[in-house]
Amino acid sequence: MNNLILKVCTKVLFTPIILFGLYVQFHGDFGPGGGFQAGVIVAAAFILYAMVFGVDKCKIIMPTKLNFFLLVLGAFLYGFVGIVGLILGEPYLSYDLLGSTKQSGQHIGILLVEFGVGLTVCNVMICLFYSFANFKFGSNKND
Amino acid sequence: MDLIIKNLPILIVITPLMFSLIVAVLPNQRHSWFLTNLASLLTLFFSILLGIEVSEKNLISYHLGNWPPPLGIEYIVDKVSIIPIFIIAVISCLASSFAHNFFTSEVYNNLISKTYSLWLLTIAGLMGLVTTADAFNLFVFLEISSLSAVALVAMGSKVDKKALVAGYNYLILGAIGATFYVIGVGLLYGVSGTLNMSDLSQKIPELGLNKSVIVAFTFMILGIMVKAAIFPLHIWLPNAYAYAPSPVSILLAATATKVAIYILARISFTIFGTSYDIYSFESLRYILLFLSICAMFAGTVMAIFEKDTKKLLAHSSVAQIGYIILGISLVTKAGIASSFIHLINHALIKAGLFMSVVAMSFYTFKRIDATSISGIGRQMPITFFAFIICALSLAGLPLTVGFISKLYLIKAAYMSEGIWLPFLILLSSALSLVYIWKLIEGLWYDVDKNNKLKIKELPEIYIPLLIITFLNIYFGIDAGLIINSSYNAAEALLNGIK
Amino acid sequence: MIDSIINYSSIASLILGILFILIGSIGILRLPDVFSRIHASGMIDTAGTAFIILGMCLQSGISLITAKLIFIGIFIFFTSPITGHVTANLARKKGLKPITNNKGKTL
Amino acid sequence: MSNEFYIYLCILTPLLAFFLTPFLNKTPNFRDILGPIGGLISFYCSIKIASLFLDGEELGFVFFQISESLSISFNINGLGVIFGLVASGLWILASIYTIGYMRGNKEKNQTRFFTFYSIAIFAAICIAYSGNLLTLFIFYEVLTFSTYPLVAHKQNNEARKAGRLYMGILVGTSIIFLLPAIVIVWVLTGNLDFTEGGLLKGYISMEYAPFLLALFAFGIGKAALMPFHKWLPAAMVAPTPVSALLHAVAVVKAGVFSMLVVITYVFGIDFLTETNASVWLIWVSSITLLLSSCIAISKDDLKARLAYSTISQLSYIVLGGAIATNIAVQGAAMHIVMHAVGKITLFFAAGAIYVATHLSKISDLNGLGKSMPLTFLAFFIGSLSIIGVPPMGGSWSKFYLMLGSVEKQYLFIIAVLCISTLLNVYYLLEVPAKAFFLEKKSNVQVTKHPLTTYPTFFAALLTIILFVYIEPLKEITNLIVGIGK
Amino acid sequence: MINFKSIILFFLLLGFWLLMSGHYSILITSLGIISCALCVYLTIKANILDNEMLPLYFFPRLLQYTLWLIKEILISNIETAKVILFKTEDPELFTVKSSQASNEGKVTYANSITLTPGTVTTQINENVFEVHALTKSFGDDVRSSQMDKMVSWLEKGK
Amino acid sequence: MINEIFGVWNYWIVFTLMMIGLYIVISKKSLLKKVVGLAIFQTSVFLLYITFGKIAGGTAPIITNNSEEIYSNPLPHVLILTAIVVGVATTALGLALIVRINKAYGSINEDEISAVDLVDYHEKFSEKKNK
Amino acid sequence: MMFLAILFSISVCFLLILIRLIAGKTTYDRILAANSIGTIVVLAISIHGFYMGRPEFIDISIVYALINFIGTVAVLKLFDKGKLGDK
């Protein structure tokens, strides 16, 4: 959409949206946020950018490979935090030993896990957008 | 080591899971393949350790994150679940060992690493499915495994674009099945307030006769029936198996439906076993019995008229699933044991058959048409030999595992239903000879129409193929292990019914 | 005293906001074509949102909530003309002609 | 030495021959001598086993256990002793004859041929000494698979087609009927062991017994009961020694042996008599008997005629079992031996004629008697034995069968037997009659191979010997039906 | 490419974070700093850090303009409400010229037109705007180019 | 009274959504619409879970300082969140497949796809005949 | 109680716009209506938070506003180009 207003305003909105996403990400345990929503918000910024400036330009900021790597990294982080507990002699997904106290351990654990989730969700969304962006609804009969 | 043993039930799930993530981002496909094998081997190793543990302890319960059930998620490995665990671990190991050449030729180059990743993800999903004791967690694993399986099926689109449609149909039906299941779980949760299976089994009888429970049971069973490809909900299966990349066909044919059947047994006996009398599920089991008989014949007839070899085998799987379900629907110790025997044996048989067919189709780079590509067996004698053994096993010849299955199934059927049921079983297995004969004749007798093609044996498939063939014979001769573990499983399952 | 003033003004503000939203909704329903309706929609986005948010800000006093409410307000103020403009722009681009009395002047 | 040793030795000798033969590809003389030597060893063991059996010793062992109630086991019973003797004894003769035939005919792939010949004998002996239905079935299938390469030996289209029919019918019937029958027996009784007096007694109700028997009767395709008889004439494309092996020694005898084992040790004669479960089988076998005799008359090809004769003779044995009286079963058991010796004589003769003249049509054999007197004399003697004329061995078995039917007062069986005997006379004696009494047609080159002539004649002599030396056989058959214990 | 603009952006973002956060522990605050840095990095990488994105020179007169705009919006809201409720609309479509030099100025003008109910910018062609007005009087307001002058005044803040 | 009606209404809505979703999946020929139907079907389940989790007078299970607050049961919400993720994954995979199907077949209509398959089959068959 | 009344009035507005959404006429009408509904919902969520005494719900309304905006842009783009990808 070659629209001046849209382009200029997207430029303005891009950065605050990402920041807001990160804000939601790291304030997850205080409000109704968390990695899931944060990921969606950050991804929304990228998707908006891609819609207005084109997928190719978006791929300069978020290359496909990096996107996939981050997607996997997020999931890996999620799993790995659990494994840390396992290696420290606790069952899987117990974060108690991550911090100095049980409370802080849980907190750090949840923060890390949420970050993994956010990373994954964000990149999944972007990945999905990349793959569907060029899907052209042709003159298909739809029923 | 102590750390490993303590965490075995979760290790068999997270090992493939974590490896699948690593494999996904590796640039080198050989490395991906290597890591996939490593993960499979590790999983197998853990499964063996688990098997030893279970034989000592009967039941291993693992609490995720130290939250005790019913609040936290519990993982349970007992004498029942160890059977599908072994099937998954062994088949994954064997099938991934020779997968590389197949994936290189059957999957788009940029997707190969992802295919391996999905492969491991499927394994992880299936393992989780088997081990979890939480009804909702089960749903999650159900979807993990079937979504990754769908993606794997669709990977076959380089060879034939039908793989995409097959994957799509698998996805839609699978999703409906899973949603049905989760509706059932929701209803149960609504009335009982718990998701833990053993907790559910204790709380459901306390509710007395409750409509929600009946509806929940129906929904759950219906959902799993889709996944288990029980007639007439099997329509996704033949195409999905046929158009998937070859190693995937093997993996799915040997594991996916088996695990779903295991879940079916778990739901019917572990969750609802205690309330069996209250709801008099007898009438329901006759429906299952009827469907399994339909499956036996429908699958066989479809296989007889099918030309594509992989699809033919898939249709035959539908029929074999019928046998397995038949055993479960008898609700006797002998019946369930026989169905577990066939569960194991059919995994061995179908894995062998698919492997040999796949090996034969490798150089032709297309599906083997039972009539058009003929005489291929002459060019690949070792593969053909393995094929013959597995086919005879499918036919139920003595000294193969197929015979043992049939024997115990018929015995169980006779003991609870009298002569008519064994008669039907025998009739359908006699019919199955038609397509087995058709295959053998096509592959061996027909004059070579494709002698222009340079077809050689595939050396890398020898070892897994011969191992499977050997297992087909070995467990046909020394059937004690399978029979005993199946009887143990049946006993453990029926403990639920009071 | 101050509290009740704030409270009443908050209520007034909210009611005003609702009024504008209601009128905007009626406009969306009543006006003849998409271009005219954009004006009504603009009412909801500007006056309606502004008064409602003002009312809520007065309710919560100086706090994090107020900051967030203002943030929402700014966001809606910022995006409303974009969507309005892009919708109208697209409609024009696709050849939709507004109902006007000065037909000769239409571009 | 323990008694089991003889069973092991008897079984393992042909197996050893099977393993050794491929390695002796380069030295045909060593390779070919393996057969007769192996035959001698096996035959010696069979005799030893027979004498031990007659002494009342219990012989048998479990080879291995598959599951609690399933095992591969060997156990000696009267029928097994008889079949073991036939199989191992005729192996000697057949192997000697085969050497002559193969060399005289300059066949290709001789090593492969001998390899599978040995494995077929191995399977036959295992069938003879098998202790339960499962073991019997397994070696029954091994026999089918091992004889397939023999049938399709020539590897031309005709041979392949015949091989396909052969495999199709034998494997098909065994899996579709026999295997379910075995499964049903196991399901009913939880056991598959051959038991004196019958395994099924008390486990199966009267109305189902005939059906189970039918599964067995049609499942044992090697007994060539109509309508599953087509494989036998089709398999005639094979070299003559194979035909001899198929028709006289191993395959068809394995079939009727299995039939008799099922009747005596699974159903039990008394049980069949009580329930009349086998009456329908009398009819089926009688019809097979007469029809195949009629077809035999219409065949001009010597081997095809012999094939239909075999079908008819097999039905005698099945008939004996179906009558299900002690004497009839004894007769049937004897007929296994008598027919084996008689028919192998005829086939040897036919092969000898083929090697010498390359003729296979009966109408072409006119006047050949003078150039091949010994061969045609042997053919004549063999024919008489099969017809049942004293002093040939075949007269005993027919006599017992007659006695059996009289005892049961099935008069129409006697009529059937009489008619069929007349037909036998016609279609068998036509050959020597034409050879001796008709004019020689044209110049037929006769190049005899000594190793084909003498075994033939020896086999003919054996039919006479069996007439005289019948006592041991009688004793064994008595033990089968439980007389004299 | 850390320039003056990016530093300003960083502190603006940080201010935004601190305003919204409400939790001022070391962990969360340092995460905030990292987040702001990440945002700036992404902005630079996306190649959008320019005057269009952050028209710093608007800032001096921004407050005054905003207040004026709010006043305008209020008035036009009431007018539009009247039209919707009591009067019949008399829409017109016309073009006006804009006098802004920069893109950000034009966009501000166009958005201001749209933001005031009763008028919508439908198309922008260089410095010719096509505007849709609900009634003639709304159209006259735009044509009087008071708003155009205000935006140009805002733009000349540099 | 209101509560009861409300509860029953919830079930009705769940049921209606479920039926609409299933109907779309079954009856529509467009693969895309099927995925949409599936999504609706799955959404009905989320609603069902919410209904179970709702405690009368309870508020969202976000921890506040007020310890006397009655929270709705948080577990169903966690479950729904998981289920939503699964649902999104399913939809995404479905859409990805549709994109590829559209590329391969030039259509996302079920009938047209099977028509293409049929044509392919016949071409293959006639090729064989010609050889 | 006041917030409930406001919520109720907002629902009325919601329904009014919903009529336009369904009646539509042109696609742009529907998009416009959907966008306005989005705005209303954003406000409603905030007010609902106040009504429940849990103003933390505002975070959700921010996200909703964001999604509403991007969704509208996406739909508009889709109707413009037929796909979301290129410029």
Ligand code: NA
């Ligand atoms: Na506006």
Ligand code: NA
């Ligand atoms: Na406006």
